[in-house]
Amino acid sequence: MGASSHPELLGGTVDLLILRALIAGPLHGYAVAQRIRQSSGDVLALGESSLYTSLQRLLLNGWVKAEWGASENNRRARYYTLTAAGRKHLDAEARQFDVVVTAIQRVLGNA
């Protein structure tokens, strides 16, 4: 049984953002949040609850892998790595997202 759920727009977007943040290499949870905040010019600040829930969902779908390592302050931290399936999913969803966003903009522009 393959991937399920039609996550609401927001949920799906958070997944997408996380996957995108992981393209450059493995990151732990806090670093993922930091990366997203920085690259969005401080516009998108993820709520921690939705960040970790999303990470769990990505794990469940096999789009990321988790491994324990040491953090910069030398504590145990869980590093998430993008898997091949995750990369494929990211590509597909990003394309889909473009279509949706373009469509929404067109609607808003017309109004």
Place this chain on the structure above:
Amino acid sequence: MMRTLRRLWYFVRHGREEANLAEELALHQQLAEQDYRAAGMDAASARAAARRQLGNTAHAIEDSREVWGWAWFDALAKDLRYALRYMRKHPGFASVAVLALGLGIGANTAVFSLMDALLWRMLPVRAPAELVLLYQATPREQYSRFSYPIFAGLRSHNTTLSDLFAITRPFSAMVQPDGAAQRESATCELVTGNFFSTLGVNAHMGRVFTFGDDEKPGTHPVTVISHAYWKRRFAQEDVIGRTIVVNKTPLTIVGVTPPEFFGVTPERPVDMWIPTAMQSALGYNMNVHSVGDMRDRERPWMNYPHISWLQLIGRLKQGATSEQATAELHALHRQFLEQYGATGTRREERLALAPGARGIAELRARFSEQLWLMFGMVAFVLSIACANVANLLLARAATRQKEIAVRLATGAPRRRLIRQLFTESLLLAFLGGALGLLVAHWSRPLLQVLVAGAGPTGAWLDTRILSFTLAVVFLTALLFGTVPAFQSTRVDVSDGLKEGATSVGGRLRLSRALVVVQVALSMLLVFGACLFARSLRNLQQMDLGFRRENLLLADLQLRGLEYPAAQRRQYYDKLLARIESLPGVWAASLAERAQIGAGTQSGNFSIAGYQPRDGEELNLAHQVVSTRYFETMGMTLVAGRFFNSTDTERSTRVAVINESLARRLSSKGSALGARFSLGAPFAPPGFEVIGIVRDVRHGSLRESPRPMAFLHASQNTDILESLAIYTEPGRERAIAAEMRHLISQVDPTVPLVSVRTIDEQINRVLRHEHALARLAGAFGGVAISLAAVGLFGLLSYNVARRTREIGIRIALGASRPRLIRMVLGEALILVAVGAAIGLVAGPWSARLIASQLYAITPNDPLTIGIAAALLITVGAIAGYIPARRASMVEAMMALRE
């Protein structure tokens, strides 16, 4: 699939996963706090800000739990509720399915539990993997018996075993606990004093033996009893210090073993353990191989190096390998054989070790084949049950077509529906499994008959068995649930919603295929059952070489009575004269043991003036009999004469031999007058052959007759305990009834152990074959019933579905017989196709059971015919009811519907 696995993985270790998440959140907070401080906040406000940003930890954990688990459980609970509601609404469907599955799963569980106990399970003792069995192998044979002096030598001289003990095979003895009115049978085993300490088994109550309990012959009247026996016979009272009379010898109970301990023979749990030193006091005389003077057999065996009667089990020392132990023990054994002057082939023997972790099972090989056979049969039964339930599900899918179409139309994903249907299957399988455990509980004693009552009795259900049952439950759910789940959700929504829709083509084909599978499998089982039944018949009717009517057998017990040999002979004469004087008795005689069903006694022999070729082993079975034994048994004289009154203690020692032995004694001419002696080399004067009888069966029925010599009671001192009486037809019962009284008249101290007719004796010998035939018959019966129900269901459903068509046919003038033929024809075609597949596969697969059969080949045409006829008859009956129903359709009613 992977997703499901990951989810299961999470489920199994969700505790740790949540701890992980908590740790991640803590780290997150700490890092955030650091950043705030770096940005210039003071410590307190940095912490507050970090905590604010993080929100509620518990909430986050709960959210993640939902991602992994809760949603899943929720859906499962919903599916289960739905499935239960459906079953409550259709109790008929549910009960047939659960019953079929319960029978199948139960039979499998029962057989598995028996296989586990007999074939795979480790002994419940300390470090069973260290145990090794000792045996001796020649290029041709294997012996597992050793003499006591050799045991003692090996034990005290080796350096590789931490200890070595010796045991006999478990045997039945007549016992009488103090206070009991009658003697009863119990399973005893003679063991050396270090038996329990080597195994690491301590007493549950009282004490176990020490080596001091087993030193001098006849001086250690003690016994340790098993927990099971204690529970069964003594209702767990305090038994320490009580006495049990075993074969006339009173023994004191000194201890009870722990509940899980049954001895070292899983096939035969022991009730009482007795020191080997009590061998001769108890009159134990079984399973022995001796070379040399047979008269030694009446003295305590403990002292004789040439009497082999003990099996040896050692425990390897820590660090010692099996190879080291083998090399050392072999050298020691060789040295002792030289020392004790062993001769002939025994010198070639190599001592070898086998793993002892699962105990001794001489019959393991034999049982193993039968258990696997049984396992195959029950697997077939379960497959038939699965096919049956799958068919029920398919038929039911037809009635639910509309419901499913509605749900698909309203946007339920197909995957969701499949999952729900599968949940229903799983629920059915679970209920079947629960019923199966009950079925297993009931059927296990029946199965145990098959392995000669072997294996543990009583509690059998544990986590191993339960896991097996659970695995079977999942497997069957997959087997019968998958195809119907996919098939019934493949609904064309617009078709499905139409009134009286009939998109049934694919489903019907599948249903037919499933019925054919059921018929083919039951054909195999029925065919197997027929083979077993006919093989049993062949065994029952075979030519034994002696009479099988009007013959009574009785066992006396003279061993353990202090009867000198001369007095014993007087007793024989008196007893036989007394019996022969009874009206209705034509002849009576005594022998060492019953001709069949009481084991055999065999040994080497040598022929006067003949030097055996290198490696040639001359082996014969022998038994000492009284004068009229041949007349009583109805054996046929081929040449020479039977024993008569001229054969006395002082005349030439004579023997009557069978044809097989005659051929060994003289390749040309008659063997009459030839001389041979027991043991090797030839010891004059030996026995002179005075008569030759036709070959007779001895011991077991399956074994073809082997060389055998009958020796005369007046010239040999062996104890004769088996009485044979040839009676007037119809008088057996009356004479059997008088026996006990008569024997106590002749000598009240001699107990009569049992009386039975030759028929009863043969059936006892064949009880194992009886059990196999009965079980195979029962499985065949279940299989054929399930197949018949399946066929009946399919045809009924078809007739119901085609009511309108049938109505039209009637309206157009089709006669009722013609309609019956139409439906019956369909039934018979299905049965014929299934039977044909079974017929091709039957003889092929029956080769696997060839070794269990007697005088019948797997492709026996008569058996094939019987099985096919049986199946077609059942098929016709199953088809007739729906056929009749079709012919009763009222044209107008059907059309108006």
